[in-house]
Amino acid sequence: PGLATYDPGFVNTASCRSAITYIDGDAGILEYRGYPIEQLAESSTFLEVAYLLLNGELPNSAQLEQWTHDITFHTFLHENIKTFIEGFRYDAHPMGMTMAAIAALSTFYPDARDIGDPDNRKLQATRLIAKMPTLGAFAFRHGQGKPYVYPDNELSYVDNFLAMLFKMSERKYDADPRLSRALEILFILHADHEQNCSANAVRSVGSSGVDPYSAIAAGVGALYGPLHGGANEAVLRMLRRIGDVSNIPEFIEGVKAGNERLMGFGHRVYKNYDPRAKIIKQAADGVFEVTGVNPLLKIALELEKIALEDEYFVSRKLYPNVDFYSGLIYEALQFPPEMFTVLFAIGRMPGWLAQWEELSGDKEQKIARPKQVYTGARTRDFVPIDKR
Numbered sequence: 001p002g003l004a005t006y007d008p009g010f011v012n013t014a015s016c017r018s019a020i021t022y023i024d025g026d027a028g029i030l031e032y033r034g035y036p037i038e039q040l041a042e043s044s045t046f047l048e049v050a051y052l053l054l055n056g057e058l059p060n061s062a063q064l065e066q067w068t069h070d071i072t073f074h075t076f077l078h079e080n081i082k083t084f085i086e087g088f089r090y091d092a093h094p095m096g097m098t099m100a101a102i103a104a105l106s107t108f109y110p111d112a113r114d115i116g117d118p119d120n121r122k123l124q125a126t127r128l129i130a131k132m133p134t135l136g137a138f139a140f141r142h143g144q145g146k147p148y149v150y151p152d153n154e155l156s157y158v159d160n161f162l163a164m165l166f167k168m169s170e171r172k173y174d175a176d177p178r179l180s181r182a183l184e185i186l187f188i189l190h191a192d193h194e195q196n197c198s199a200n201a202v203r204s205v206g207s208s209g210v211d212p213y214s215a216i217a218a219g220v221g222a223l224y225g226p227l228h229g230g231a232n233e234a235v236l237r238m239l240r241r242i243g244d245v246s247n248i249p250e251f252i253e254g255v256k257a258g259n260e261r262l263m264g265f266g267h268r269v270y271k272n273y274d275p276r277a278k279i280i281k282q283a284a285d286g287v288f289e290v291t292g293v294n295p296l297l298k299i300a301l302e303l304e305k306i307a308l309e310d311e312y313f314v315s316r317k318l319y320p321n322v323d324f325y326s327g328l329i330y331e332a333l334q335f336p337p338e339m340f341t342v343l344f345a346i347g348r349m350p351g352w353l354a355q356w357e358e359l360s361g362d363k364e365q366k367i368a369r370p371k372q373v374y375t376g377a378r379t380r381d382f383v384p385i386d387k388r
């Protein structure tokens with residue numbers, strides 16, 4: 001009884017009002033707080049973008065200095081989180097470890113449950129953005145059996161992350177600035193994407209009034225899935241499986257027959273080239289100048305060319321999305337595939353937090369509780385076990 005709109009997957013349902021990210025999927029436009037993604041990727045830093053998403057405006061110099069200081073101040077993890085990560089099996093997926101560690105952080109910061117206090121919310125957001133690279137790096141090192149590297153607060157956000165991942169001696173780790181800029185651009189491109197599956201998870205869980213660590217852990221779980229953030233890992237595995245350009249036609253036929261999906265293609269919102277994929281393709285060229293070309297690039301380029309000319313993909317408006325080329329860059333930067341989604345999560349953290357902050361101040365927002373269309377049995381009498 002009652003009026004319900006049946007919309008599985010929320011294809012045509014606006015779950016909230018939001019002033020954070022604007023997307024025009026038909027025109028291939030993405031803007032954070034009104035700033036085109038192309039300009040932010042060209043001229044901004046990840047921390048500036050994080051500030052913009054959370055506060056609505058770009059920081060001035062003094063604000064950026066304070067923000068950078070605050071983030072730097074919170075990069076360390078409680079030692080028991082390290083012990084917690086050590087408890088995982090050697091082959092645990094870093095995304096699973098990251099998700100669990102974020103949920104565990106809620107117990108280290110019980111003050112986070114006071115979500116009615118804006119200063120407190122800001123403190124928790126700062127902590128989460130600051131600690132994400134440390135968590136990601138610890139999860140990575142755990143899988144490699146290497147000792148953890150503590151944050152170096154002399155370094156920038158991205159350089160510090162690279163040092164915690166790859167530093168192998170007492171010497172200071174010097175990341176190639178071209179590679180660290182490429183990673184920064186990838187973080188910027190991933191920073192928010194309005195009501196995607198993981199943002200919706202953060203808002204849905206957050207609407208219960210839970211602390212942000214628990215809500216964000218739900219978002220990380222959503223991102224873990226192969227149809228969302230896990231797609232970049234799946235793209236690399238797919239390219240490796242195709243193995244050679246000559247195998248592409250057969251692979252495409254399999255996709256068209258419905259055997260599998262062309263990973264890194266298609267998007268719920270973009271029915272045009274994903275603007276992030278365009279920027280990533282350019283960034284990839286810069287990275288390959290330093291690292292040498294990833295041999296899988298050839299397969300990816302040919303796959304894209306064939307798909308964009310094929311009626312199946314054209315008629316369904318399936319174009320490369322953000323994940324199609326990002327994995328190739330990550331691999332060139334020496335990341336194993338299972339780290340790709342963790343990188344996505346580090347980039348997406350400011351977006352999740354901005355969505356959560358907006359939710360917290362939204363008086364119209366109620367606890368997320370959709371209706372259903374019931375299709376089961378109607379009232380019937382209980383049958384004792386010996387009569388079934």
Ligand code: CMC
Nearest residue numbers: 227228229231261262263264265266267268316321322323
């Ligand atoms: N390969 C082959 N066919 C596809 C693909 C694909 N990648 N994507 C969609 N289709 C087909 C689908 O089979 C359907 O065909 P038909 O109308 O004949 O049944 C039609 O296109 C519409 O697909 P849909 O499943 O209704 O579209 P959706 O909006 O529900 O799904 C998507 C969007 C991203 C889940 C989907 O395109 C997909 O699975 N892509 C591959 C995974 C991927 O790359 N995900 C990353 C998304 S971008 C980053 C992120 O958000 O994490």
